[in-house]
Amino acid sequence: MAFLSFMPIYKREVRAYFYSTSTYVVLALFFLIIGMIFQDLMGLFSQMSLRAGQPSMFGQAQQAPNATDVIIRQIFQVMISLILFTIPLFSMRLVAEEKNRGTFELLVTCPIGDWAILMGKYLALVTVGLVTVVLSGVFPLIVWWAGRSSGSAPEWPIVISCWIGLLLIFAAYGAFGLMASSFTDNQITAAVITLIGLILWNVLGAFQMESYPQLREILSEFTASQHTENFVRGVLLLKDFAFYFLAAFLFLFIASKTLDARRWRI
């Protein structure tokens, strides 16, 4: 049962997340912002629907808008950027707080491996991500409910691929946040490192680098935002899964080496 040794840590961290007010404050803000944008998009959609069939100023009949294009895909993009700002708030305490309080010392002097500690904490963070993603499933449901009589239902395959994408992105960003938290005993430092790191990770491919087009191409493959495009199209590709999984693994590996570094004889 050694591989389940992360369970006590996992249970404790999940409880810490859902017993803490800050979790609910962050989630409330998250859904408040998305809800406001969602409402705008719904309004836009209904205006477009009303105009459908009427001749535009060029004389052609306007096409009926597509709920998936106008609402779902937009909301997906908004959520991706919001997750980037939410992750640091969720992940900053994971290791940094323990180091700061001194509980880290007690934890690692118990007969439990660093990897179990990290896995427990990481899976707890992913659980928070899962809850966030599942809760945000309310938006496609509202679209479906509002359009059930007019037949403008969202395209479910695209919704599903987008929402799987959200969870993957949350998991990869979360691993980065956990890594940053293991670097320091200051939660604010951890949050700032996470935020800056995630932003950099998203704009890697945007650097122009006129003289090195190959390098630019390589960098853009390593850019987090590049791998969200297929989810929007409703395509689940192995390479996107592999990208986020490998990234998460790499960050967790660095985090475990960071914890291990205190045992190095220097």
Next chain:
Amino acid sequence: MAAAPEATPAEQPPARAMIEVENLTKVYGITTAVDNITFQVAEGEILGFLGPNGAGKSTTMRVITCYTPATAGHVRVGGHDTAANSTDVRAIIGYLPENAPIYHDMNVLAYLKFMAEIKRYPRSRRKAFIDEVIQECGLQEVTRRIVGNLSKGFRQRVVLAQALLGNPRVLVLDEPTVGLDPAQIHEIREVIKQMRGRRTVILSTHILPEVSMICQKVIIINRGRIEAEGTPEHLVSRMGGVSVVMATVEGPPAQVQEIIGRVAGVSSVKQDRDLGSDSGVYRIETEPGKNPRAELAKAIVGAGHDLLELQSSGLSLEDIFLRVISGQREAA
């Protein structure tokens, strides 16, 4: 405190050493926190680790508990090397770190359950272990309270309770009584004293009476080096059998001190307290192996001063401690 006629621990190693520290050195950057120390703790023994703040007590304990590796040297606990078999070592140690760190958002029972789980005790025995330490540390009334709302004393006891979980063979307690009120200090000392012979304990402190009350063996550490080692009695005798006489005398202090200083066998005298109206308490240290109380009384009375009280006592651990750390150790 009489000098016990016994061999020094260095000449007679304990039958079975539970903790063996061998030439341990720990360097942090440019600071040498622990400098080539060697000592052993026998099974069932309670060792007091005594030293001023920053002497290297916590660092040594952190190496023993596998929190931090040694820069040089070896530490073995229960036969396992802390560097090579850290998991085996950690499995037999209960540790109370300095300042008793604890998760503030859990209740006491949930915390103890959590610790029992990560210490990998079998599910079937966890409840018994938890009930036992709740009893032992007197936590019955607070089991449902959130740790963050408890007083410092209770928090300390909760962390001590997790260290005792599952009867670990070795206990490492870093300043277990800091921040407690006198009644709680007394309770914790009783808890630790009960362990004599059953568990191997290392405890660090800078409170001297604590050591003479609880420990069978004392190590005085200063600036990363062991300055003295032995039983509390042994340390006193190592100081050359110096004894201290406290005398309460009526008379002008300067004159009284001069009279006392002239008595054969007295090595030093100073006024300890001024009781007013020309009377005072004098602290008189004797030369090794001498106890010139009768001569003192005769000299004081003979000079026409009133002798109100004369009391002989051994050199206290406090005196030894101060001598040792100020580098004024007398050659034995």
